[in-house]
Amino acid sequence: MKSRFGLHIRLKSSLFEALEKVERLQHRVFQTVLMLKSKEFLHMTDEQMQIFSTMVQKHCDQFFVHAAYWSNLTDVQSRGFYSLQKEIHLAEQLGATHIVIHPGSFAQDLTMEQRVDRIVHAVKLLLADSSNIIILLENSPHKDKSFSCSIQEFGLLFKKLDGCQRVQMCVDTAHAYVAGYDMTTPQKMNAFVKELVMTIGKQNIGLLHCNDTKKKCGSFLDEHAVIEYGNIGMESLYHLVHHQDLQDVPVIFELPALDESLEVDIIEQFIHMEKLDL
Ligand SMILES: [Zn+2]
Secondary structure, rough: OOOOOEOOOOOOOOOHHHHHHHOOOOOOOOOOOOOOOOEOOOOOHHHHHHHHHHHHHOOEEEEEOOOOOOOOOOOOOHHHHHHHHHHHHHHEEEEOOOOEOOOOOOOOOOOOHHHHHHHHHHHHHHHHHOHHHHHEEEEEOOOOEEEEOHHHHHHHHHHHOOOOOEEEEEEEHHHHHHHHOOOOOOHHHHHHHHHHHHHHHHEEEEEEEOEOOOOOOOOOOOOEOOOOOOOOOOHHHHHHHHOOOOOOEEEEOOOOOOOHHHHHHHHHHHHHHHOOOO
């Protein structure tokens, strides 16, 4: 079934194993990481990468790589930036269509303008250094020195990135909620989407991380919950993924560790709802 709904798949020992799961579930989109538990990037020969890339193209519409958590766009001299450049090359060799990046934390206090300028500079270097992968910048659950939990700050970023083709935002609902955006009813979710679309622009929203959270609105704490047991709630999340302004945006669920059958149940409910007139 062709669908824009998929899972974040935990990398155990090999990417081929992750892709087997995608095929088994008949998903057309998925997300995974390229970093093993040992905190090293996985090792594959050029031939293995070529085979993997061909298989991905055959079975998937979109393949999202989630960059390592130490990635850093706030300082282009940092190890976190250097490592991200390597990771993007690897992702492109593997046929990834997108890379999701947490921009990271600034070492010092800066004005919003200065913060945005630093991220713009880093993004432009990454675009120049890559060929076709789309860079997705994810909103943060943290405040102060992190970039960024604020839709307004992303709005300024996209204004300054005007004309750059391969950069969009990944909107994580759990992160937005703990950062103070109340979305616990369909009406409140509507208001959130309206603010998002008006500030960022519909064309700049490239991915939804449809997650729920155990933490409170405005707590700036990050702990994902199983959908149905979190504070945002299923009804609001349904409303988001089927919102008329977001109907074509792919959706990835970053669920806590669950049995595969439960993962399937959750996604099936969202796909099934797709047929309803909300
Ligand atoms: Zn996320």
